[in-house]
Amino acid sequence: MTGSTMLSHDKRTIGQRELVVIVALLMSLNALAIDGMLPALDEIASELGAAEGNQRQFVIAVFLLANGLGCLVPGAFADRFGRRPLLLLSLASYSVFSLLIALVQDFTMLLVLRGIQGVLSAGLMVVPTAIIRDQYEGDRMARLMSLVSAVFITVPVIAPSIGQAVLLFAGWRWIFVFLALMGGLAAVWVWVRLPETLDPAHRQNINVPVIVRNMRVALINRASVGYVLGTMLLIGAVFGYVNSAQQLIGEHFAVGELFPIVFGATAAMMVVSNVVNSRIVERFGARRVSHTGVLVFILVSAVQVWASHYRPDSLAWFLPLMATNLGLLGFLGANFGSIAMQPFASIAGAASSIQTFFRMFGAAVVGLIIGQSYDGTAQPFALALLICSVGALLLVFYSEKGRLFRRLNPPAKPKA
Template identity: 40%
Template sequence: MLVKSADAAQPQAPRFPLSTPEFVTLIALLTALTALSIDIMLPALPKIASALGATTDNEQQLVLSVYFAGFAVGQFLFGPLSDSYGRRNPLLFGLALYTIGTVLAVTATSFAMLLFARAFQGFGAAAPRIVAIAVVRDRFAGREMARIMSFVTMVFVIVPILAPTLGEAIVQFSDWHIIFWVLLGMGLLATLWSGVRLPETFHQSDRLPFTARNIWAACAAVATTRQTAGYAVALGFSFGLLFSYIITSQQIFVDVYGLGAEFPIAFGLIAAFLAAASIINAKLVRRVGMRGVSHRAILGGLAVCGVMAAFGFPDKPPLWAFGTFMAAVFLCFGLMSANFNSLAMEPMGHIAGTASSLIGFYTTVAAAALGTIVGQSFDGSVRPLCIGISVMFAATLATVLVTERGRLMKHCDAPDVKVRAA
């Protein structure tokens, strides 16, 4: 049975052993495992595919796509588990699965075995991603949650800046298997840090029995709450443009622009604009609000795409022009994503785990599907990526307009949705 209260319940922060910097850093590590597991692989994809018998260049993208698929399925499970059994146990269980998947990847002797290991790895990585967001929602709400998530993102974006460079160094001076040993070390660090320092943040009295009826009620709450469902769909489109870039970036910078060993530098420079977006968002969100920041970012992204469209989406614009385009896209994406996620989670305080999992599941499936479509459309030029990004910005705007009933940058308090145990 669903009950909507008139006032949004603010989570009550218990006495907490972690300082804000340590809390932000740990949450960033948990959410960054997936980014690390993707970005560190990019320079190594051709060697991995060649060593394990992949037959086509585009087939190497499956190393990323199957990870996203496992990640999506895992999110669907770990959210309800964390609403029923608390945050810690599902988190530690998922990290254990991630570790096992990483060991399987290290020992893979065929491309099919590696794909299985990557899917397993992605399944386990869903737990830290889902639980981390639920823990933040347990302790914060509204603009304060958006501000904390901006700080998390600031730490998080160090990963896409440094990971490709680390991956390139490993490929140049050692064996690609070392990449998975690095991932194994990060997984063990996350497990030990969480196990020793992170307390339980979800009170026993708020937990829902793990029953089909309660899970269905929570799913219905997510799907029928206009703000949550609408911004989840918008988040899917916005992550779709990110995944499209990640999946095709190695081929674009190496095959189209011939950067070779300089690819990680270009990738990192563009990713740095995510950090800039996080800093800007943390400063603006308290004053302008989540809608004010994110809605302006959508319009900015469309304007940038309009410039590219005015030149007819060229096959190979100058590297500086393409880099500037992607930097602007990343800046707008960074201003959208943290706020979209916070807006979607705002009414979901009492089912934060399930809501986070459903939002994450949809977002990952949608983004992986969109990214795969764009990736498989790669034809030796940047045109498919630029057109795909433009379409996804337009779809994001349309979704937000429907969600906000045709009005942008309008504040509206969302009631907290509660699910009573059946």
């Protein structure tokens, strides 16, 4: 498909570039609801009476856990009623609960509302993947997902700076007002421009046996499950970084108000690597690129463990290694996800739901454990990086039956 290709099953038309941007925006809203909070955690905890230390991390962790849990629901409904209705419902929930959180006066109530918001906005993670799978498959899908990732990962890069900028002129509550505004703007864009991409022939019935059957099929497939759980471990390591970043970088490495810049500098490597991946994945194949990436990730993580013990207070060691790890995710996340979705064209919504649930909820649990293990040093986090990356490699071995670097779908020959 070219940049001007019409998406079927709807009278609306949208080009490939606009599709990439709008899908990236939808997926990035949840990232904004996570990373935009980081500079405000101290102020939120102080004003609402939360205890000091690791408890402030629950502002992030609760949303991540709820968002992952909520991913079980929207895919099945998107397979029945279409992609657009689920997106609009998720966006409305995102904006309404952002405004409610802006008015909260109690830390426990804030966590409750964050949890509800995370569940109801989970469609923003599930449905965009199904939309891409409706139109593309294989290495072509991996390329598009890399382009989407390159755009939406820009949000975690700049989100702490956005939060910091809001704090310069107003209190932390205005960060949530900003989230509500972004959700509203995205809803208008979806309503006006995004076509319905679900093929009517692929509509599924809404009943428990059908939903369970479709999710079970998507979950137990050997060629898929290792990539799903491997992604869960790698994203879990990143969530552990996000949960503890303000303490680790801002306090342990004492960067203070420069935290948003330092955090953004490491995360920016994911943008670069996703762009590079989008240019090479169709040539070399998603498996070859991602298998190489996970092996290098293990090597860099081993060096990170060494540095955490023998250069424990050196930001000059930590930052380049962390930036490299995050950069390598650009060669893993989109490719792993595309490989995992390959067998499920007719149940893309249900497959996206169950896979995103394990990736996001499982990763949130892993990230919470890693974040809560913070002891004032980088050592627990560095060890977690190594364990998660080795685990991901073993899971890929399982899905690939012990053979790496295979290419199952070579690139199509160019037309004469």
